[in-house]
Every structure is written in C-alpha cells, then in structure tokens.
Amino acid sequence: MNKTLLSLIVFVATLGVFHNVLFPIFTPKEAGWIMNRYSYYLIMVFAVIFLHLAMKLKPAMAFRATMVWALGFYFYKWILYPPIPWTLFITYMMLWSIGTFLYISQDPITFREFRAPIVKTIVGEYKAAQLIVFTLLPFLVGFGTYKALYPIFQEPVELRTVHPAPPATTKVHGKTYTLEGQTNPFRIDEQDNYKDSFPFLDADKQEYMKYVTEGGTVFFQNCHYCHGDQLNGLGMFSHVFNPTPANFVDPGTIAMLRESFLFWRVAKGGPGLPNESTPWSSAMPPWEEHLNTDEMWKVILFEYWYTGWHPRTFDTESASGGGE
Amino acid sequence: MLSANKHFKTLRWMLLAMAVGFLTPAVSFAAPADAVKKDVLEQGKKIYFKRCVWCHGVEGGGDGPAADRLFTRPRNFIQGTFKIRVTDSGELPLEEDLIKTVTNGLPGSAMPPWGNVLKKDEIVAVVNFVKTLVQDRSFDDSDEEVFTQDFGTNPWGTKGPYHLGIPQEAVDAGKEIFIKNKCFECHGGEGRGDGNPTMKDDWGFPIVAADWQQCWNFRGSRRNHYDPFNVVRTISTGLNGTPMPNFKDQITVEDRWKLAAFVNSLCPRKNIDPLANKPVNDFLISSEFTEGPVAKTIDDPMWTTPDADPKITGWRDSEEYAEEWGSIQRPRRNYIAMAGQITRGKRNFDPKVDNLWVTSRWSEEENAVYYLVEYHDRFLSEDPEWRDMVAIEWPAQLQDLFGAEKPYFIFGDSKKPVHIWRASFLAKNYRASAAPKPEGYELDMKVEELNGNGFDAVTVRDNTVVEVVDSKFIQGRVKVLFRRTLTTENADNLEVQIPKKQFIPVAFMQWSGRDHEKDEHMAISTWYYTILKPSIPTSIYYNAVIMGCAFAGFQGWLVWMTRRTRKMYDEGKVKRDELPV
Numbered sequence: 001m002n003k004t005l006l007s008l009i010v011f012v013a014t015l016g017v018f019h020n021v022l023f024p025i026f027t028p029k030e031a032g033w034i035m036n037r038y039s040y041y042l043i044m045v046f047a048v049i050f051l052h053l054a055m056k057l058k059p060a061m062a063f064r065a066t067m068v069w070a071l072g073f074y075f076y077k078w079i080l081y082p083p084i085p086w087t088l089f090i091t092y093m094m095l096w097s098i099g100t101f102l103y104i105s106q107d108p109i110t111f112r113e114f115r116a117p118i119v120k121t122i123v124g125e126y127k128a129a130q131l132i133v134f135t136l137l138p139f140l141v142g143f144g145t146y147k148a149l150y151p152i153f154q155e156p157v158e159l160r161t162v163h164p165a166p167p168a169t170t171k172v173h174g175k176t177y178t179l180e181g182q183t184n185p186f187r188i189d190e191q192d193n194y195k196d197s198f199p200f201l202d203a204d205k206q207e208y209m210k211y212v213t214e215g216g217t218v219f220f221q222n223c224h225y226c227h228g229d230q231l232n233g234l235g236m237f238s239h240v241f242n243p244t245p246a247n248f249v250d251p252g253t254i255a256m257l258r259e260s261f262l263f264w265r266v267a268k269g270g271p272g273l274p275n276e277s278t279p280w281s282s283a284m285p286p287w288e289e290h291l292n293t294d295e296m297w298k299v300i301l302f303e304y305w306y307t308g309w310h311p312r313t314f315d316t317e318s319a320s321g322g323g324e
Numbered sequence: 325m326l327s328a329n330k331h332f333k334t335l336r337w338m339l340l341a342m343a344v345g346f347l348t349p350a351v352s353f354a355a356p357a358d359a360v361k362k363d364v365l366e367q368g369k370k371i372y373f374k375r376c377v378w379c380h381g382v383e384g385g386g387d388g389p390a391a392d393r394l395f396t397r398p399r400n401f402i403q404g405t406f407k408i409r410v411t412d413s414g415e416l417p418l419e420e421d422l423i424k425t426v427t428n429g430l431p432g433s434a435m436p437p438w439g440n441v442l443k444k445d446e447i448v449a450v451v452n453f454v455k456t457l458v459q460d461r462s463f464d465d466s467d468e469e470v471f472t473q474d475f476g477t478n479p480w481g482t483k484g485p486y487h488l489g490i491p492q493e494a495v496d497a498g499k500e501i502f503i504k505n506k507c508f509e510c511h512g513g514e515g516r517g518d519g520n521p522t523m524k525d526d527w528g529f530p531i532v533a534a535d536w537q538q539c540w541n542f543r544g545s546r547r548n549h550y551d552p553f554n555v556v557r558t559i560s561t562g563l564n565g566t567p568m569p570n571f572k573d574q575i576t577v578e579d580r581w582k583l584a585a586f587v588n589s590l591c592p593r594k595n596i597d598p599l600a601n602k603p604v605n606d607f608l609i610s611s612e613f614t615e616g617p618v619a620k621t622i623d624d625p626m627w628t629t630p631d632a633d634p635k636i637t638g639w640r641d642s643e644e645y646a647e648e649w650g651s652i653q654r655p656r657r658n659y660i661a662m663a664g665q666i667t668r669g670k671r672n673f674d675p676k677v678d679n680l681w682v683t684s685r686w687s688e689e690e691n692a693v694y695y696l697v698e699y700h701d702r703f704l705s706e707d708p709e710w711r712d713m714v715a716i717e718w719p720a721q722l723q724d725l726f727g728a729e730k731p732y733f734i735f736g737d738s739k740k741p742v743h744i745w746r747a748s749f750l751a752k753n754y755r756a757s758a759a760p761k762p763e764g765y766e767l768d769m770k771v772e773e774l775n776g777n778g779f780d781a782v783t784v785r786d787n788t789v790v791e792v793v794d795s796k797f798i799q800g801r802v803k804v805l806f807r808r809t810l811t812t813e814n815a816d817n818l819e820v821q822i823p824k825k826q827f828i829p830v831a832f833m834q835w836s837g838r839d840h841e842k843d844e845h846m847a848i849s850t851w852y853y854t855i856l857k858p859s860i861p862t863s864i865y866y867n868a869v870i871m872g873c874a875f876a877g878f879q880g881w882l883v884w885m886t887r888r889t890r891k892m893y894d895e896g897k898v899k900r901d902e903l904p905v
Contacts, residue, residue: 119886145868146874149868201369220378243849280851285666
C-alpha cells in the first residue's frame with residue numbers, strides 16, 4: 001500500500017481520536033500539571049511521530065510539510081488558550097507557514113522532493129490530480145469572489161469616551177459646586193469602619209448607616225432599574241440601552257472615580273455629557289430634576305458602601321501645597 | 325493523574341445512579357418540611373439586610389422601599405407562600421426550591437440571579453433566614469408535611485439551550501389538552517396571557533397570566549428558558565399565591581409533558597443574552613429591497629416571517645414564496661427591547677410592553693418604505709380617552725448630523741429635532757373580558773406626525789404623509805404596518821428624508837392606553853439603525869465568472885511554462901541542477 005496514503009490515514013485517525021476522546025478529558029475545569037491542554041498537545045504530537053516510526057512510514061515530503069502545517073493550525077485554533085483574535089491567528093499562521101517552508105527548503109533535496117508531486121500534477125503525470133485541481137480551483141476562485149463582493153450590512157461601530165473629563169464647576173439646584181476638592185458631606189467615616197453594619201438593622205445606631213439606608217432607599221426607588229439590584233449594571237431595563245448602564249462592581253467605574261465626579265454625573269445625567277460621550281443615547285436621567293442634593297450624595301455614599309470600594313480621594317499634602 | 329482518576333470515579337457513580345434510576349419505579353413521597361438551620365441564621369441575616377431588604381422589606385412583607393414601583397411586586401414572605409416549588413399546591417417549598425430561586429433569580433421580575441454574587445453557603449444561609457421570616461406557619465412544625473411529586477422525565481430527550489426536535493404529534497396533542505382544560509381562559513387563545521384582565525393575587529394586587537410566547541420571562545425558568553420541564557412543574561404544582569392552580573389530578577404526567585411541548589413550541593427561539601436573560605437586541609433593522617410594489621396587507625406571505633431566528637430553527641420559506649421571490653429577499657424580524665421612560669415628568673416604572681418586533685421592506689418602484697411593528701399587549705384600552713399608541717422616531721434633519729451625532733433619544737433636543745410617526749388606535753367592538761377571538765379585531769386607526777425639540781417642545785404636524793396601510797389586534801398581539809414615501813415636500817425642513825444605502829438612526833415609543841399612558845409616560849427604546857438595503861447588483865455574478873476564467877487562464881499559463889522547462893531539460897538546452905535524484 002502507498003506509504004503516503006497509509007500515513008494520511010494514520011494522521012487523520014490519530015487526530016480524530018485525540019480530539020474527540022482525549023481532549024475533553026485533558027481539559028477539566030481545574031487544570032493540573034498533567035491534565036492540561038498543552039500536555040495533551042505534546043502527547044498527540046509524540047503519538048503521531050511514534051506511529052510513523054513504529055510503522056516505518058516515510059510519506060512524501062509534500063505530505064510531511066502538510067502535516068507539520070496542520071499541526072500548527074490545530075495548535076493555534078484549539079490548543080492555545082485563551083483563544084486569540086483572528087487577526088493574531090493569521091499573523092501566527094503566517095509565521096508558522098514560513099517555518100514550514102524553512103523545514104521544506106532546509107536543503108535542495110528535500111525541496112525537490114517537496115516540489116516533485118506538484119510539478120507532476122501540473123504537467124499531467126498525475127492525470128486524476130491534475131483534472132480535479134485544475135477544474136476545482138477556478139470554481140473556488142469564482143465563489144470566493146462572489147462571497148467577497150456580496151454586500152453585508154452590519155451595525156456601524158461607534159466609539160465613545162466612558163469617563164469624560166468633568167467640568168471645573170457644576171451648578172446644581174442653584175448652587176455652584178467646584179468639583180476639585182469637593183467631598184461627600186455625608187462621608188463622616190473616612191476609615192470605612194462600617195463593614196459590619198447593615199441598613200435598617202443598624203440605621204438608628206450609627207449616623208453613617210442612617211445615611212447609607214437613606215441612600216439605598218433612593219437607589220432602589222430610582223436607580224436599580226438600570227444599574228441593577230446587585231449594582232452590576234444588569235437591571236431590568238439595562239439590556240434595552242446602548243451603551244449599557246455602568247457596572248459599579250467593576251473596578252473600572254466608581255472605584256477609580258472621585259465622589260465629586262459621580263455627583264456631577266448623577267446630577268446632570270446623559271444630557272450633561274460632552275459630545276465625545278454620545279449624550280444623545282445615554283439613558284441616564286439628569287437626577288437633579290427628581291432628587292435633592294442631599295439625596296444624590298447619599299446615593300453615592302450607598303454605592304460605595306454596597307460595593308465595598310473606596311472613592312479616589314485628593315492627596316491633601318499636594319493639594320494644600322498649591323497644585324502640582 | 326489524580327484528576328483523571330477523579331473523572332473516572334464520577335463516571336462510575338453516574339452509571340450506578342442511572343442503573344438505580346432504571347430499577348426503582350419513580351414514586352412521589354411525603355416528608356416533613358426542611359427545618360430551619362439555626363447555625364447559619366446570623367450570617368443569613370447580614371446578607372438579607374445588605375441585599376434583600378430593599379425589595380422584600382425589614383420584616384419580609386414584600387414592602388421594601390422599591391416595592392411600590394415594581395410590577396410584579398416582591399414576594400411577601402409572611403404567609404409562607406412561594407410560587408416556584410416541586411411540592412404540592414399550598415405547601416411550603418423545599419429548601420432546595422428556595423436555593424434554586426435565589427441562585428437563578430426570577431426572570432421577568434426584578435429578582436436577579438444571586439448565584440453570580442453569593443457563594444453556595446451564603447445562599448443557604450440567606451434562604452434559612454428567609455424561612456424564619458415566615459410568620460403564619462413554620463418550617464419547624466412537624467405537621468407541615470411536604471409532598472414531592474413525580475414529574476416524570478422528558479420523553480423526547482431534547483437538550484438545551486433550545487430544546488428543538490420535539491415531534492409535531494406531541495405538540496398537536498398538547499394543543500388538544502390546552503383546549504380541553506380551558507387554559508385559554510387566562511392564557512389566551514395563542515398563549516399571550518390575554519385571557520382575563522381582572523385577576524388578583526392573594527394580597528389583592530393585580531396580576532397577569534404568563535405570556536407563553538416570551539418564555540424568557542417565565543419566573544421558574546431557572547435560566548433554561550426553553551426547557552419543557554419548567555412548564556411541567558408549574559402545571560403540576562400550581563403557583564401559590566396566584567390564580568394558577570395545579571392540574572395534577574386533571575392531567576396525567578405524560579399529558580403534562582405534551583402540554584408543555586405545546587406551550588414551549590409557541591416561544592420563539594432567539595439567541596438569549598445570558599446576563600440579561602432576554603433575547604439579544606437586533607440593533608440593525610435592514611429594510612429589504614423589494615422588486616415591484618410591497619404588499620399592503622399584513623397577512624401577505626411577504627410579511628409572514630416567524631419570530632424565531634431561522635439560523636436556530638432551520639426555518640425555510642414556503643415553496644410558493646421561494647418560487648416567487650427567491651430565498652434571499654426575506655427581511656429579518658428584529659427584536660427591539662423597550663424600557664419605561666423614567667427621565668422626565670410622569671415616569672413609567674412598570675411598562676406593560678417590554679419589546680417590539682420590527683420587519684421592514686422598501687420598494688424602488690413605489691419610492692416608499694414600510695415598517696411592520698408588532699408587539700404583545702395583553703389588553704387594549706376600551707376608553708376613547710386613552711388610545712393605545714406606537715411610534716417610530718427619526719432624526720428630522722438627518723443631513724445635518726455629523727458622524728455618530730444624533731438628537732436626544734427621547735423627543736430630541738433644542739438643537740436637533742426629531743420626527744415621529746405615531747399610530748394611535750382603538751380596537752373596534754373590543755371587550756378585554758371577551759372570549760378569545762381567533763380572527764382578531766380591526767383597529768380604528770389615526771396617524772399623527774410629531775416634531776420634538778425636547779420634552780417640553782413636542783408639536784403635532786398639520787399635514788400627515790405617513791400612512792398605516794394595515795393594522796390588526798389578534799389574540800394579544802398588535803400589528804401595525806407603516807408606509808411612507810422616501811422623500812416628501814418637506815417645506816419646513818422638519819420631515820425626515822430617507823436616503824438609500826445609508827445607516828439611519830431610528831427609535832421606538834409605545835403607550836398602553838389601558839395603563840393610562842400618555843405623552844412622556846410611555847415605553848421607549850434606545851437608538852437603533854435602519855438601512856435601505858440595495859438590490860444585489862448582477863455585476864457580482866459577472867465578476868465571479870470573470871475571476872474564475874482569469875484563474876483558469878493563469879493555470880493554463882502555468883502548465884505551459886512548466887512543460888516548456890521540462891522540454892528544455894530534455895533537449896539539453898538547460899542543465900538540470902546536479903543533484904542525485
């Protein structure tokens with residue numbers, strides 16, 4: 001039997017068995033030293049080599065090159081984790097293809113060996129192969145052209161600034177606030193000594209928890225529809241809007257902002273945003289129309305209490321030292 | 325190798341469990357209620373007062389600060405009435421039922437899935453604390469027996485997420501059972517929950533029957549929306565505290581599965597966002613190019629596409645349609661999520677409609693575009709003072725917008741006006757309490773056009789160019805077919821002029837008359853995009869053939885070149901590289 005054909009059967013069967021049977025076993029939820037995808041891949045490659053040695057197979061150079069290339073493809077497509085974006089995949093495959101070509105052209109003999117079946121197909125010594133390849137390829141090219149030209153319409157991508165630069169001052173309920181240096185009047189405990197206190201339970205015991213309770217009450221009457229009962233931006237209305245509401249549990253939102261920034265955003269809402277933040281599609285209402293100043297500060301206090309974050313604060317030393 | 329061993333061990337246990345399952349006949353059994361675990365109460369109390377108290381209240385009476393603005397209201401724990409259980413009607417739930425409810429949340433209500441936030445032991449703790457909030461009965465009472473039913477198993481072995489492949493005979497048999505047991509009296513003729521407008525829960529608050537065509541809102545769906553088991557459980561156990569009774573004596577277990585198959589077959593298969601537990605929005609509404617005029621009746625095959633995603637169900641055009649139109653020119657039915665308007669004025673915290681379905685076509689010949697807007701509304705208004713309304717909103721001066729710029733999404737803003745097409749209607753001879761009417765109701769339709777320059781600057785236009793060419797209210801579903809010419813006279817420059825092949829922002833608004841919604845008290849969507857897709861140019865077919873032929877020519881050249889080289893070697897004109905062959 002043709003050694004190349006035998007090798008093809010061995011190769012395909014090995015990959016099939018490994019991918020369908022062993023791959024799920026080697027990718028458990030808790031990956032260990034041996035039970036991981038990379039050792040699975042190494043074992044698979046060794047299995048292919050071992051089978052070829054044991055069966056004394058020496059397939060044609062062109063097929064060997066194809067095998068090497070295919071193993072690289074398999075690695076980048078299924079083994080490498082986490083999965084990579086397709087642009088990176090193409091780049092890696094280009095490098096891998098160059099590597100495969102180096103393997104082919106390591107010396108003139110292997111290169112000629114690699115070339116031989118291709119030349120034989122072109123000149124017609126392999127009649128069947130020539131017929132198949134030369135009729136199929138033009139059709140493939142035609143189909144590819146059709147696919148590439150067929151118009152596909154996708155929703156346009158719009159970029160926006162999530163946390164725009166706040167203005168220097170903001171006027172709320174007739175009073176002008178300078179955002180720089182503005183702190184929450186209800187934050188009476190800077191040391192966060194309230195972790196074991198709870199709204200309603202301890203509201204009467206500590207002033208701080210009273211404010212948190214009042215803030216939470218306002219939050220659950222107004223804000224949770226979008227920002228969610230868990231403050232994770234997954235409220236009942238959240239999926240309706242684009243951009244989706246802010247997730248306060250995420251370290252990229254209130255954890256890295258000052259309370260005065262939140263005060264400005266809460267008071268002015270979506271319509272108060274600058275153009276780069278697409279104010280026209282932000283569903284955040286200007287809450288100054290519905291809440292008084294104290295309620296807004298208390299909501300902010302509640303958001304920090306609930307998520308356990310501490311607001312970004314001013315460095316008192318440099319602030320008193322007159323700026324930078 | 326340790327974990328490999330573990331893997332095989334689990335497998336062995338699973339096989340053993342399966343064998344036992346086959347040998348023992350499934351029986352239902354009675355047992356005392358799950359007693360309260362006293363040692364975790366302190367931990368549970370802390371979690372409750374951080375996470376739950378806001379809706380369920382300090383004493384668990386379902387009266388927290390948020391309660392009055394929610395529909396459905398949060399559960400009142402005091403009477404020990406829990407909806408989603410595996411125990412019999414009226415009985416206390418198993419602890420496992422409550423754990424599952426807290427873990428998966430109750431879709432369609434404000435109850436989120438806490439499994440993402442709390443650890444298993446924290447959920448157990450808070451569930452045990454909630455059990456102590458039940459005052460009228462006690463989980464520790466030895467008289468409180470709970471009877472766990474046998475629900476059987478899925479007879480068709482279908483799998484999630486979509487549970488496709490249930491045989492049509494089972495669905496048809498399920499429909500017979502649905503009619504025989506008069507489920508339509510509450511759930512309506514086509515299962516949209518439009519049977520009975522006067523229902524109340526145990527505490528006297530209004531309540532509506534589930535809409536089976538929006539199964540992602542099934543409270544007991546346990547984040548597995550299309551699983552017929554959810555329906556079997558509800559039919560078998562009823563929903564405590566609501567008018568939904570159990571049917572365990574009227575309907576056999578086998579028949580309950582068939583009925584569940586029918587109920588589930590009504591729910592359109594869509595890609596469900598696992599975070600929001602709702603279908604993923606179709607943010608681009610492609611208006612399909614239509615040769616010749618577009619059909620002006622909703623029943624025309626041109627407009628009858630299913631709600632389900634054809635990619636999931638493998639749905640195909642009927643042969644007659646394919647023959648006439650070919651298979652590529654089917655518009656998608658787009659899912660548009662809606663929320664209450666809570667920004668300004670009279671705010672709407674519990675909109676009755678939370679999604680629209682929009683399909684669009686346009687015709688070059690007519691120079692017109694059509695939008696078919698459909699939505700589920702269980703009951704329409706009967707009061708001429710409070711007409712039901714649905715509207716499409718456009719930037720009025722599209723040509724002046726730069727880049728991503730748009731008017732404010734609700735009624736525009738002072739600099740950028742919006743243009744709104746609004747259909748306002750009453751169903752003719754309609755009574756909400758009447759029996760289901762399969763042929764539906766004609767609508768008394770009035771079309772208005774508005775301009776908005778902000779909430780306080782909305783004006784009704786004098787001349788109306790937009791038409792509603794067909795409309796209907798069938799079994800809890802409103803269908804309105806809008807038509808407008810692409811261009812108008814546009815004397816005041818406040819009418820949208822619709823360009824071809826360009827992304828155009830579009831938004832939607834809806835007012836439920838029965839809920840006394842008017843003006844800014846409404847349901848809204850955010851900005852979507854629509855595009856009038858061009859016809860497929862025939863040039864792409866030519867180009868494909870030309871490229872194919874060019875490649876064939878290249879192949880010929882390659883063969884000729886290679887042969888020539890060969891010949892030159894053979895004739896000794898060129899010396900072959902001197903390597904051993």
